[in-house]
Amino acid sequence: MEALDPLKLDLQRQVAALNAALGVHVVDGAVSRVTLLNSLSRLLAAPQCTLQIAKFFRPLLVDLTARWLLDIDVPEEARFVALALLIETHEEIFPILAEFLQRPSLARGPVAFVTKENAASLPAATLQPILLAGYPHCGVMYLAIHCYAFHANMPELRREEMQQQYLGELGLEDCEIDYGLDESGEPVTTDGWLLALTESNRILDKRQEIATTALPYMATATLAPEDICPRVANVQGVLLLRDSTAPAPTSALVMTPSLREPLQLLAAQYSLRLPTLLTSTQSAGKALLLAHLATQLHPTTASQLVVIHLADTSIDARSLVGSHVSSQTVPGKFEWKEGVLL
Known part of the structure; x- marks a missing residue:
């Protein structure tokens, strides 16, 4: 288990492999270690580099994405798109995505900058990566319907009816969707009608690659x-x-x-x-x-542990999850009181 310490990852070898995969010298391995990590973190938000950096520097992915939570000069939209792309195959970065979504600028959601007045003037390439509606583009509308259906827990039949209402019969009209950039920076598109299958295959292939690909480690630490x-x-x-x-x-x-x-x-x-x-x-x-x-x-919190004695026969689901109790301030009113697990 010791050999898998991320601080022992062979950085120089992985930098060379990354540059070779991208076909261009994008990372200088001769810089200081902190500068190298900051550079990789910034490049991770670039669509053409996201998957390659995650592949070669997977043990450090939590560190590279956590740097986005600090004041680093990376566009917010780019960070959001990269996190959304990586989260299905790298669940360890979920806490970073959760905290990122709590930023004040995202209080009204990642697409709050879109209004009824400017929606028609925004390019599809801007809207599609963040799954936005309100734009007369088939691919964007397709994504918007699926996002809304998922958010509203809409039955599949109702979602299909909405698709037919706004997009017509399944497969009759082209539904081109921007699917990121390749390693050379060229746009990649896919058929929206096949998006679910395409994404499912991508995630399965990536998980299989992670499970079967060994990364090079050094005998001694390369990072302090x-x-x-x-x-x-x-x-x-x-x-x-x-x-x-x-x-x-x-x-x-x-x-x-x-x-x-x-x-x-x-x-x-x-x-x-x-x-x-x-x-x-x-x-x-x-x-x-x-x-x-x-x-x-949690270095600034005295205690993050909640001890529950299961042998106590007075414990039930309400004491763990919560229940409505009589209000202490408003007579005749019930208020929700959270249990120890919430």
Whole structure:
């Protein structure tokens, strides 16, 4: 497991492979490590480079995208499109996407800049990547219908009726959709009617590639801990998003060989947002392990752990999720009170 430490990735070899794949010298491997990571982060938002950088620098993808949360000179729209493209095959960056969508500029959604007055003047190439409606272009309208149907939990039959109303019979009219840029920067288009199948195949192929492609690592670290983005914690080789740039407080955990693998596995499960059952003999350090992980990810919060004693017979679903209770301020009114899990 130690060999998979992202800080040991062979950067120079991957930079050379990236330049060869793009067919042009876009990254200079002779610069400082921090400058290299910043350059890769900026290039990751370029449509023609996104997938290639994610391929060659996959172990550092959390770091490269976390840099977008700081004041880095990358267009907001480009970051949003890149995150949307990567999220299906790199679920570990979901916390970064979630925080990115909380930005004040996106409070009204990523397409709030479009109005009834300017919609017709915006090019389809601008609207399609962010899945916008309100533009008389078949591809954009197709995407808009699907987004609206998904958001409104619309039945498939109703969605098909809406498609027929606005786009006509299935497949009769060309429904060309911009599908990003290739490595040379040339636009790629696809048939909107086949978009779901195209995307499904792309995701399956990419996941298969990730599962079968080995990346080169060095025997010693090529990156120092201070080179990593301050919003990222390196937990035994697993990069996780932190909620602050503040340094983590001193942990009571004494790292021993027997704790390294459990902590790494726990961090990997957490990065994929998977429920995890942690078991051991009594007083083996389960709570200490969880507390250590919490302090690494939430350095400014005293405690992020909620302890629930399941042996308590008074616990039911309402105490965990929440329920309506009598208002303490307005007599005769019920208010929602969240449970300990929310």
